[in-house]
Each structure stands twice: as structure tokens, then as C-alpha cells.
Amino acid sequence: MSSRSAPAPDPASLRARLDRARRVAADAGTDALLIAPGSDLRYLLGQAGGSFERLTTLVLPADGSPPALVLPRLEAPGYAAVPTDDLGVELVTWVDGDDPYRLVADRLGSPGRVAVSDTMVALHVLALRRALPGAEQRLAGPVLRELRMRKDAAEIAALRKAGEAIDRVHARMGEWLRPGRTEAQVGADIAAAIVAEGHTEAEFVIVGSGPHGASPHHDVSDRVIERGDVVVVDIGGPIPEGYNSDSTRTYAVGEPRDADVADTYAVLQRAQRAAVEAVRPGVSAGHIDDVARGIIAEAGLGEYFIHRTGHGIGLDVHEEPYVMGGNDLPLEQGMAFSVEPGIYQPGRWGARIEDIVVVTTDGAEPLNNRPHELVVLDS
The missing domain is CATH 3.90.230.10 (Creatinase/methionine aminopeptidase superfamily)
Structure with a gap:
């Protein structure tokens, strides 16, 4: 892997993407997006992160409530370049022994439908299902592809x-x-x-x-x-x-x-x-x-x-x-x-x-x- 650093993300374009993702999710009848590390997260926050056994997810409510990036405290330095203040994204960190899935559930309340990243690992998908037993799970791909197919x-x-x-x-x-x-x-x-x-x-x-x-x-x-x-x-x-x-x-x-x-x-x-x-x-x-x-x-x-x-x-x-x-x-x-x-x-x-x-x-x-x-x- 090259040591070249990626260009700094543009906060204005990232905020526009987050706003569009909310609107498309709402139009699709989805109450929140749960975006795991990967290309979708990079599209929305400018940082892809990595997928491990510890939960990292962007919680993006469709109703306009503040989004949150739930992640292990030990992984937080890897997201230092994300302009969270400009984007209105709260960092919610946790340490081993905490229940990160409950942190997600507490932010969302009682959603009817949540959409998880297409590539979120089953370990996290199933744990989120248990934490949000009243929520129907669906894929976030149909929402995100509506944004990502059309390049700016x-x-x-x-x-x-x-x-x-x-x-x-x-x-x-x-x-x-x-x-x-x-x-x-x-x-x-x-x-x-x-x-x-x-x-x-x-x-x-x-x-x-x-x-x-x-x-x-x-x-x-x-x-x-x-x-x-x-x-x-x-x-x-x-x-x-x-x-x-x-x-x-x-x-x-x-x-x-x-x-x-x-x-x-x-x-x-x-x-x-x-x-x-x-x-x-x-x-x-x-x-x-x-x-x-x-x-x-x-x-x-x-x-x-x-x-x-x-x-x-x-x-x-x-x-x-x-x-x-x-x-x-x-x-x-x-x-x-x-x-x-x-x-x-x-x-x-x-x-x-x-x-x-x-x-x-x-x-x-x-x-x-x-x-x-x-x-x-x-x-």
C-alpha cells in the first residue's frame, strides 16, 4: 500500500451527500441508515475506515436528527480527518465491555425500518437485529446507489x-x-x-x-x-x-x-x-x-x-x-x-x-x- 495520503474531504460536498441520503431514505420509507466502514462510508464522510469485530457504524436518521459515528475509542484516531463538526456528526465512542449495539438503539428509539450497508458483516447485522427487535432490516444499497451512480x-x-x-x-x-x-x-x-x-x-x-x-x-x-x-x-x-x-x-x-x-x-x-x-x-x-x-x-x-x-x-x-x-x-x-x-x-x-x-x-x-x-x- 502506498504511503500517499488521500486529499482532505470537502465538507460542503459531504454535507450535501448526507442530506441527499436522508431524503432518499425517507422517500423509500426507511427511518435510518446504518453505514459500515467501506466505500459507502467514504462517500458520505470522506473516510472508509476498516471493518473489524468491533462495531463501527454511521447512524444517519432520515428525520433530520443529528447523525452519529459510533466507533471503538481505539479506532477514533483513524477518523481524525473527518470534518465531524462541519458535518454535524457526533462521535460516540465505546470501549471493550460496552454494548455498542445498545448505543445505536438508544439513538434511534423505536424505528420501523433500518437499512444496513450491503457489506456489513453478519456479526453486526444480527446483533443490531437483536438490539432493534421491532425494526425491519433492509439493505442500504438501493438508497446509496441512487446517489453514487451519478458522479459530480x-x-x-x-x-x-x-x-x-x-x-x-x-x-x-x-x-x-x-x-x-x-x-x-x-x-x-x-x-x-x-x-x-x-x-x-x-x-x-x-x-x-x-x-x-x-x-x-x-x-x-x-x-x-x-x-x-x-x-x-x-x-x-x-x-x-x-x-x-x-x-x-x-x-x-x-x-x-x-x-x-x-x-x-x-x-x-x-x-x-x-x-x-x-x-x-x-x-x-x-x-x-x-x-x-x-x-x-x-x-x-x-x-x-x-x-x-x-x-x-x-x-x-x-x-x-x-x-x-x-x-x-x-x-x-x-x-x-x-x-x-x-x-x-x-x-x-x-x-x-x-x-x-x-x-x-x-x-x-x-x-x-x-x-x-x-x-x-x-x-
Whole structure:
């Protein structure tokens, strides 16, 4: 993990997020949100914290009552950067031997419905259920995604910065991707470069060479890269602001050995380009998937496109909206997501092209700008 510190949170924008979260929760018939450490907490308070066996949760009543951050006293220094006074958030600390769940219950009284973070661990979910026996529990995800799906200008700027940083890593691929090296060796070099180019860490590094490229979520292995291999490289991670990059390009180490690579890859390029061009406000997320999938299917390769076309991105690498068949969610300005069709030939090779795009007033702004052609590296 890099030692770079995250930028200080902006109290005005955080307060606006807290106010919006209250309103959306109230509109959904929820009396309070209970937000555990993680990306939702970072979105609302500017600090993600950590999830441990001791309860930490933001208690956000929907009726306008003061919110509270209930946390172990020993963890309080980790939240020193949170502008609690500006936000009107009370710090409620506890020590071992206290009952933190009762502290939450005492603040809420007798709520009818409470929404807990989607990622809150069962240890705390069940203990809160016992402390609030009259409250129906539901997930906070439907409330928070209404806020987080639509990025503001600062969030888009952070995603743009992340996209530029990961593009710089892809631009250096020729330094590492050579015959005779293992996927793991290449992956280690890429991970170091991800940090060197401005990320706090390498969240994931996929180097899928030859037949491994046909597995979309392959990691790295001890397979030795050979001349003629097609190699899928999917990489990303967070920048100090917390927002993530995610970009895939496909490379060939020398001229590809398989005769069908050029024609198949050309189909993939058309599908990815058409899907990006289809993005605009008002069309559904499912329509973007239909566009990419239709082109690949028309070429007789539909069975080899085995995942959704994209996923939202922000403080999490995967978040709403999901670009997949049947998703009727209308796209709106400020939504950010990947467009990443792939074609995977089992046991032979695979290819994927992935850009992050942001919905604009009349189309899409790609945040990745490396070439989409199959990059043939000198071997």
C-alpha cells in the first residue's frame, strides 16, 4: 500500500451527500441508515475506515436528527480527518465491555425500518437485529446507489485522472511483455508501475496469455509467455482520491500464431466501438449490452461472449449501473461505467477491449485513450 495520503474531504460536498441520503431514505420509507466502514462510508464522510469485530457504524436518521459515528475509542484516531463538526456528526465512542449495539438503539428509539450497508458483516447485522427487535432490516444499497451512480464534477475529474494513470501503464507494456517471461513476472512489473504512475495500489492485475486469455477473470500464473501468444491485460486500482481505474487491452507477442485472430479481433473492435457510440442519456443500460452482443453474435461468435458488457465504477471497481441484458435503467449524465465486450476461445486464446466512459449531455466521454487495435509487440 502506498504511503500517499488521500486529499482532505470537502465538507460542503459531504454535507450535501448526507442530506441527499436522508431524503432518499425517507422517500423509500426507511427511518435510518446504518453505514459500515467501506466505500459507502467514504462517500458520505470522506473516510472508509476498516471493518473489524468491533462495531463501527454511521447512524444517519432520515428525520433530520443529528447523525452519529459510533466507533471503538481505539479506532477514533483513524477518523481524525473527518470534518465531524462541519458535518454535524457526533462521535460516540465505546470501549471493550460496552454494548455498542445498545448505543445505536438508544439513538434511534423505536424505528420501523433500518437499512444496513450491503457489506456489513453478519456479526453486526444480527446483533443490531437483536438490539432493534421491532425494526425491519433492509439493505442500504438501493438508497446509496441512487446517489453514487451519478458522479459530480469532482468525481469525474478523479476518474479521468485514474484513467490517464492506467493509460500510462498500458503505454509501457512493451517493457515487460516478452517471450520467456512468466505471467507472474510480467504482472509484478505491471503492479509496480501502477503505483509508480499514480495509484495507491494495484487492485488487480490480469495477464492472460495464450489459452489463459480465454478465462476472463484469470489472474497470473507461472505459464511462460511464448512468441505468437495473444495476451489479455486487464489492470486497475485506486488513486489517492479513492476512485478507481480499470482498463483492458489485448496484445500479441510477435505475430499471432492463430490464423483467426485478425478477423475475430476486428469483430471485437466493431462491437466495442459501436457500444460506446450508443451511449447517451435516455437509452437503457441493457441497450448498450444489446449493441455489443448483437455485433458479436452476427459474426457467429456469440457463444464466446460470456459476460456482461460493463459495470459502473467509482469508489468501487464494480458498482451500479451494470451494463447487461435486461437492465432497463435509463442512462443519465454523470454515470460512469466500463464498456468491455470480449471474445473467448476456450483452450486457445481470448481478447477484450475495455474503456471507462462517462455519460455526457449527448453521448459519452471515454476516459481511456490508448489505441484499440491489437498491439503487436516486438518479440
